[in-house]
Amino acid sequence: xxxxxxxxxxxxxxxxxxxxxxxxxxxxxxxxxxxxxxxxxxxxxxxxxxxxxxxxxxxxxxxxxxxxxxxxxxxxxxxxxxxxxxxxxxxxxxxxxxxxxxxxxxxxxxxxxxxxxxxxxxxxxxxxxxxxxxxxxxxxxxxxxxxxxxxxxxxxxxxxxxxxxxxxxxxxxxxxxxxxxxxxxxxxxxxxxxxxxxxxxxxxxxxxxxxxxxxxxxxxxxxx
Numbered sequence: 001x002x003x004x005x006x007x008x009x010x011x012x013x014x015x016x017x018x019x020x021x022x023x024x025x026x027x028x029x030x031x032x033x034x035x036x037x038x039x040x041x042x043x044x045x046x047x048x049x050x051x052x053x054x055x056x057x058x059x060x061x062x063x064x065x066x067x068x069x070x071x072x073x074x075x076x077x078x079x080x081x082x083x084x085x086x087x088x089x090x091x092x093x094x095x096x097x098x099x100x101x102x103x104x105x106x107x108x109x110x111x112x113x114x115x116x117x118x119x120x121x122x123x124x125x126x127x128x129x130x131x132x133x134x135x136x137x138x139x140x141x142x143x144x145x146x147x148x149x150x151x152x153x154x155x156x157x158x159x160x161x162x163x164x165x166x167x168x169x170x171x172x173x174x175x176x177x178x179x180x181x182x183x184x185x186x187x188x189x190x191x192x193x194x195x196x197x198x199x200x201x202x203x204x205x206x207x208x209x210x211x212x213x214x215x216x217x218x219x220x221x222x223x224x
Contacts, residue, residue: 066152069137
């Protein structure tokens with residue numbers, strides 16, 4: 001991470017220009033690969049190599065971000081007891097959400113996905129990645145504000161999910177509300193707020209997913 005100071009540009013040496021046909025092939029192959037990505041709720045207990053997780057988090061760390069402050073922190077959780085505590089706290093919040101706080105319209109929107117307050121995947125999956133957003137950074141006694149934190153961490157999370165899929169792993173994005181318990185369980189400082197809990201692993205052999213589709217191109221694009 002840079003520490004500010006004068007602007008010192010350097011030559012761009014990492015960009016690769018490609019012939020149009022190759023660009024189209026690469027774009028479509030990437031699209032087709034991501035069309036295979038699904039949110040998975042049923043996981044095998046098979047271990048996931050740490051070097052794969054590390055490489056994917058390094059990819060996430062390349063995300064564009066406000067003022068190059070890189071306002072993210074990733075906690076990789078494998079310990080069974082820590083996962084058990086996370087599940088207990090998450091299900092407590094989810095139970096309150098489903099039984100008391102969720103508007104009827106929100107519950108109706110979720111119905112076709114078959115979700116409820118029970119989150120066994122938080123213990124079953126071999127890896128959880130808790131993603132934290134840093135509102136500011138402490139350097140000694142100095143408090144340095146971060147900028148565009150939500151946008152920056154959101155982009156990094158998208159890259160992480162894509163990298164994990166590309167590597168051959170399944171994921172699930174979980175956002176119990178509120179998520180403040182993650183700071184306590186994972187011993188994270190007050191300048192970090194939980195952004196998202198990412199469940200990672202191999203799908204169970206009998207895993208099922210909702211029968212859903214994505215909007216076609218003509219519904220998500222405009223040209224001017």
